[in-house]
Amino acid sequence: MSTTKTEEEFSALRMLSAGVVHEIRNPLAVIQSLVELLAQKTQDKNQQALAEAIVTEVKRLNRFLGEFLQYGRVPELKYETVDIGTLIQKALSFAITPEQNATQVIRTDIPEHLPQARLDPDAMHQVLVNAILNALQAMQGKGRLEIQVKRPKQHLTIKIQDSGPGIPPENLEKIFFPFFTTKRNGSGLGLAISQQIVKQHSGWMVFENNVNEKGVTLVINIPQEQAD
Ligand SMILES: Nc1ncnc2c1ncn2[C@@H]1O[C@H](COP(=O)(O)OP(=O)(O)OP(=O)(O)O)[C@@H](O)[C@H]1O
Ligand SMILES: [Mg+2]
Structure with missing residues (x-):
């Protein structure tokens, strides 16, 4: 009963x-x-610069409102059989500008012959873009972003590793909370929305500290049916 009320x-x-x-x-x-x-x-x-600053803030507010609206919505997933390599490349080129590409060492380690996966490509695109943006923002212009994909029979695992400062232990519990952000212009909704999408896929996501180097790895796991 209480669930229905909620x-x-x-x-x-x-x-x-x-x-x-x-x-x-x-x-x-x-x-x-x-x-x-x-x-x-x-x-x-000077007046033009001031006007431009106002427009920038208005656009930021608009983006925040868009994300706010999206939060809490549980859209039906549209499962498709997709090529994971293509999905990741698409997210990378969406999140990384050519200038960033020139200044950051961005290495991706995606095996060539990945089996396809069953997921909602639009929803997962959103998860990947936020994860890549978080990694780039943490590294502040220099560092190494590495993406690995593993696809054993019953699982799809995507690892997004950065060489940023990592996440302080006291924040680890809070980063998935809606509106928790350490960024001046962040909405704090990226990970909350991503977690919801991954859960809808019956999956889970977790941050791991990198072994022997600084930075974190976001591990996304999505169960897959055995037949392939
Ligand atoms: N790769 C990372 N390295 C260090 N800190 C991270 C990383 N990813 C996330 N965080 C921390 O988690 C917080 C929440 O991330 P989340 O994506 O939910 O929101 P945001 O990035 O702050 O805002 P938005 O996604 O709206 O731009 C970030 O503000 C940051 O403190
Ligand atoms: Mg984010």
Whole structure:
């Protein structure tokens, strides 16, 4: 009974949040276009820079609201048979700009002939992009990102390893909590949403400290049916 009540409360809360987000987003869009208009009308470089700063913050708020809306939603998974190598390459090229690629040593270790996996490609893309962005942000422009994939019969394991500063022990429990962030511009929803998606796939994810070097490895495990 209590589960049903919680579910009801959650769905009421989601509807309320969706309404609030909607009401905030509309005036935000107006603010953005008016500020952009002001920037076009002035020749003053300082005023243009100020306008640009406002637009950046408005966009950040918009992104946060989008993620907030998404949190707590449990969309139906659309399982497909996918090529894991392609999925990872796609996430890498989405998360890494060409400039970053030039300054960071990004090594990926993806075996060539991986069997395919059954998962929701759009949802897993989101998980991978957040994990890669977290790793890059932790390394702050220099370091090594390594992605490994193992696919024994009943499991798909994706490891995302970075050479960043690692996660302080006192934060380890909190990083999956919604809204926990140590970043000035972070929403703290990346890992909370990712964990939800992985759980929907009946999987689990965990951070491990790297052995003999600094940094962490995010291990994502997704069960797979035996037949392949
Ligand atoms: N690879 C990592 N190395 C060090 N700390 C990490 C790493 N990945 C996550 N964290 C810590 O976990 C926190 C929560 O991560 P999460 O992805 O949920 O949110 P965020 O990255 O802060 O914000 P957003 O994902 O919205 O940009 C981060 O703020 C950071 O402190
Ligand atoms: Mg993140």
